[in-house]
Each structure stands twice: as C-alpha cells, then as structure tokens.
Amino acid sequence: MYSVGQVAKFLGVSRDTLKFYEDKGLVNPKKNAENGYREYNQFDIYDITTINFYREIDIEIKRIQEIRKSKSIADLEFLLEEKEQVILEEIEYKKLLLKKVQLIKKDCAKIKQYLGKYTIKEMRPLEVKGKIKKITDFDKYEILAKNTDSLKQAVTLTALRRVISFNEEGMIGDKFIIVRELEDFDKSIEGEVLAHQNCIYTIIEDGRWSTDGENMDNKVEASLRKIAIKNGYEPLGVVYVNILLTTYEEGLERVFLEIYAPIK
Template structure:
C-alpha cells in the first residue's frame, strides 16, 4: 500500500490531480477512518495510469467516467474518432488564426511604412459579399455576421470597405461594402469582383485622438487631388477605404485607414 505522496511521485502527477480523480470516482483508494489518510494499492495505481493514458490524448473526464462503466473496443474507437475530428477542426482553426495574426502584423508594418506616404500600388481583387448603409447602421450588422470571414463569428469592421465616388464638384456617392479578398482563383465566386491595377495608395490616421471626432474626408480628398496633379495622374473618381488597425492613446481611439484611389 502506498501514500498519496508516494503515488504522486511515482506517476509524476500532483496530489491535487489524484484528489480530483478520486472526486470524479476514477480511482477509489482506501481511506483510514481515524486519520483520513489515503492508501493506494497496485490496482489503484493501474487505474490512475489508465486515466493518464486517456488524458494524454485529451479525452474529457466525463468520457473517461463513461469508459470506466463499460466501453467496447468499437466504442473506444468511436470515442477516438470523435476526438480526432475535434483535433482536425482545431488544427484548421489554428491555421486560419495564424494567417490572421500574420495579416495583422503586416498591417502594422503598412502603418509604419506608409503613414502619410503616397505610392502607386495595385488594389488586388475583392469580392462584394453584401452592403450596409453605414458602419453605424447596427441593425444591418446581420449582413456582416453572415458574409464576413471572422474566426469567432463576431462583428468586426475589417471586412468592410467604404467606397466613395466623386467628381470635380465633390462626393457623389458613399457606400459600405462587405468584402472578401479573392485569393483562391478556383473558389466559387458569387459576388461582383472589384480590382484596379493602378492606385494612389496611402495610410492615414483617423479617430478621436488625432481628429477630435471631426470628419477628415475633405482633407483626404484634397491630398489625393494634389498628389495626382503633382504626379500627372488622372483619378478615376473612386476611393476605397479599409480599416487596418485601431489602437488607443489617453483612452481615445487612433484608427489607421488604408486608402486606394484608382488612377489611369
């Protein structure tokens, strides 16, 4: 017979873990009624190593409790197949999460490199998945939840593109589209595709910390017109605006926006 301390040392598990197994009736050591000390025999130790075996492949305690009552080889195989499917789904999720993290890191670099700078850059294809009236049209966010490729299925604004149409007199249309970046050419595409081989590209800062909550549309329009004139570009009357990143300063948001203005 062995004490809980000896068994913990033998098997490399904590006393708390052994007590937890006992609480869940996965092991039933004899207990001295006078001093309350537990005594484990070799059958108890074997039970613990069996529980450890199934925990090693991440089988839940509840499933192990069911297994302790009765489980055929086919039942065990089915249990493992169920866990295998969970792991495959988790791997897929982790791959998507890794890609998302890398994209956000790239967006941080864009802010550092292009904030206030103007270059000519291609706007890669976007598929239009839906449209809402404005980013403050909260009652229309169901469209965002349904069409945006968000890992947690919660609403974010990174799948929105604000598309402004303008002429020499100013803004003539202002829309908010839910979009998907077209990366897999073989994937079935249902919506309209927008792409432009040449755009004036820049990153600007918006948000209450830098603007006091005032609109910067006029300043952005004036800057784009000036750059186009100075460089000899002809604007096509469109501006695509994408939210790259948000951070905070003194409790006020700093919003960094990516700007594509198609040119001839």
C-alpha cells in the same frame, strides 16, 4: 504501493487533483490499515494516467465516469472519433488564426512604411460578395459569416471595405462592400471583381486619439485630389478604405486605414 506524494510527483499532478478524482469515483486507492494513509497500486496509476489523457483532450468528468462504467471498446472509439473531429476543427481554426496574426504583423510593418506617405500601387483583385448600406446593418447580413475564413468574430471586419464616391464638389456616396481577396484575377468568377492597376496609396490614422472624434472623410478626399493633380493624375472618383489595425493610446482608439484611390 505508492503514497499520495509519490504519485503526485511521478505523474505531475497535484494532491488536490488526486483527491478530486477520488471524490468523483474515478480512482479508488486503498487505505493503509495501520496509518490510514491512501496508497496507490499500479492499477490506480493506469487509471490516473488515462483520466489525465481524457481531461487533456477536454472530455468532461461525467463522460469519463460513463466510460468507466462501459465495457465496450466501440463506445470509447466512437467518443474518440467525436473528439478527433473537434480537435481537427480546432487545428484548422488555429491555422487560420495564425495566418491572421502573421498578416497583422505585416500590416504593422506596412503602417511604419506608408503612414502619411503617398505612392502609386496596384490594388489586388477583390471579389465582391455583398453590399451593406451602412455599418450598423452589419449583423443583418448572413453573407458576412460565410466570407470570413471561418475566423469567427475575431476578423469579421477584415471582409469589409468602405467605398467612398466623390466628384469635384466633394463626397457623393458612401457604402460598405463585403469582399474576398483574390491571389490572381480569376476569369471564371461570375460575380463582380474589383481590380485597379494604378492607385494612389497611403495609410492614414483615424480614431479619437488622433482626431478627437472629427470626421476625416472630406480632408482625406481633398488630400488625395491634391496629390493626384500635383502629379498629373486623374482620379476616378472612388476611394477604397480598409481597416488595417486598431490599437489604443491613453484609452482612446487609434485606427489605421489603408487607402486606395484609383487613377487614370
């Protein structure tokens, strides 16, 4: 027979947890007639380790109580199959989330390298999945949920690109497109694919910490035009803006934007 302290130490659970299991009728140790202390036998140990397993895979206490009353292995097998599917889905989600974390780490390095600097760079192909007139219409478009790599709300905005159109007089258009990044240009894709071999590329900082809420659109467009002319390039009149990263300084957001401005 084993005491509460021995079982708690041996199985790595607290006394409160053991008491909770007892209160829920999941384990029923005998009381020593002489001193009134609870004592556990090997069958109680089996019960506790099994309950711990069920709790570890997030099976509710009520379901565990039902399992204890059931005599059917088939019932347990069905429950475990359900839980297996949930865990597999969680694993896939975690893999995608890990991929996103790794991408953001790369974005941090990209910001250090290109913030405030200009270079010529290719814009990788983007498949256009939908369009939004304004960012406030974001929640009205079901297509967003279908094109975010199943990463829930954590990364939904990564499927968006802001598209600014301009001419020599300034901005003439502004919209958002929903995109899917392509590894390579796939000619089998029937929809619209955006790809530009040569773009003026830079990263700029927006947000209230750096701009005090001032709209940067015209300044960015003018700066890109100036860079293009200075280096003998002809801008195509469109700029693609991608939100790379948002962080905070003194409670105010710092937003880092990746800019692609196609040129001839």
